[in-house]
Amino acid sequence: MRIENLSHAILFSGEEGSGTLPQALSLAKYILCPGKSEDGTACGVCASCRKTAQLTHPDLHFVVPVNRPGNMSSTRSPVTDDFLDLWRTSYHENPDITEQDWYKRLEIENKQGAIGTAEAGNIIRKLQFRSFEGGARVMIIWLPERMHPSAANKLLKILEEPALGTYFLLVSHRPDQLLPTIRSRCMMVQVPPKEHRPLPPQAYENLETLLDLCLAGKPSGILDWAEDMASQGRESQKAFISAALRILRQYYMVFLNLPQLAFLDRASEVSAKRYAARMSETFFQRIYDRLNTASGQLERNVNAKVLFCSLALDFFLSLQR
Numbered sequence: 001m002r003i004e005n006l007s008h009a010i011l012f013s014g015e016e017g018s019g020t021l022p023q024a025l026s027l028a029k030y031i032l033c034p035g036k037s038e039d040g041t042a043c044g045v046c047a048s049c050r051k052t053a054q055l056t057h058p059d060l061h062f063v064v065p066v067n068r069p070g071n072m073s074s075t076r077s078p079v080t081d082d083f084l085d086l087w088r089t090s091y092h093e094n095p096d097i098t099e100q101d102w103y104k105r106l107e108i109e110n111k112q113g114a115i116g117t118a119e120a121g122n123i124i125r126k127l128q129f130r131s132f133e134g135g136a137r138v139m140i141i142w143l144p145e146r147m148h149p150s151a152a153n154k155l156l157k158i159l160e161e162p163a164l165g166t167y168f169l170l171v172s173h174r175p176d177q178l179l180p181t182i183r184s185r186c187m188m189v190q191v192p193p194k195e196h197r198p199l200p201p202q203a204y205e206n207l208e209t210l211l212d213l214c215l216a217g218k219p220s221g222i223l224d225w226a227e228d229m230a231s232q233g234r235e236s237q238k239a240f241i242s243a244a245l246r247i248l249r250q251y252y253m254v255f256l257n258l259p260q261l262a263f264l265d266r267a268s269e270v271s272a273k274r275y276a277a278r279m280s281e282t283f284f285q286r287i288y289d290r291l292n293t294a295s296g297q298l299e300r301n302v303n304a305k306v307l308f309c310s311l312a313l314d315f316f317l318s319l320q321r
Ligand SMILES: [Zn+2]
Pocket: 033, 034, 035, 036, 042, 043, 044, 045, 046, 047, 048, 049
């Protein structure tokens, strides 16, 4: 995608938990990166990219639904800027944060958040000035379906004709609840549910390394693998577990001689057949249970080294005939 062809208002829509917000942020990174490449990728290493990843880029703005927490006494309507630090921390802890999680963070009890007219005024005010770093500006609006109609009305004009180099990225989980006046001004990008997206090659690599070590009967290598996994961040560990569950489901389909249900390309099917031939019904049952347990344990912050050593060992034992 070339920047000149990019629409100035884009609506990302996808289910909760399907990485919709991170996708919008990755486009923001591309828009703001001064060293972006022609093929549509940000350099990822410059000051701008780093600030975008930290959500601290001065030309990256956020609007999220908010409400007044019990301990906030002001009579003024709350706006996103009042909670910006909390928003950044929450995003860093879980880039796929759900609406309910956010409201829990805000401590607004059973109230819902909203994007009100005070917020709309803020948006217009911020975009009146030139960008801080002289380049493009991005306004990410998370959950525009929570926008009050009067706020939407204030924004229609700027959404239709923003200043040059200003981009609105809207991230919605319920696009059907969006005001039609907003929806019609945006180019829509549908983010597919995670289970339909191809897995990154790294996911196969991690699992296949473990399987190769187990099948070759190399327990010491298995422990190195476990230590390597344990040294990674919690998010990559979780990503490994959920990818492993999906890949093993594909292998199981191949094992059952139903490769068409594994939806694999030819190369992956060849490799899946090779592994499936060494696996048994018991292996699949045992390892499935084990991975599901591990996924729950990761949520509860158990010791990662213990978890991955015992998981790797279970792979090893279940693969011995
Ligand atoms: Zn960059």
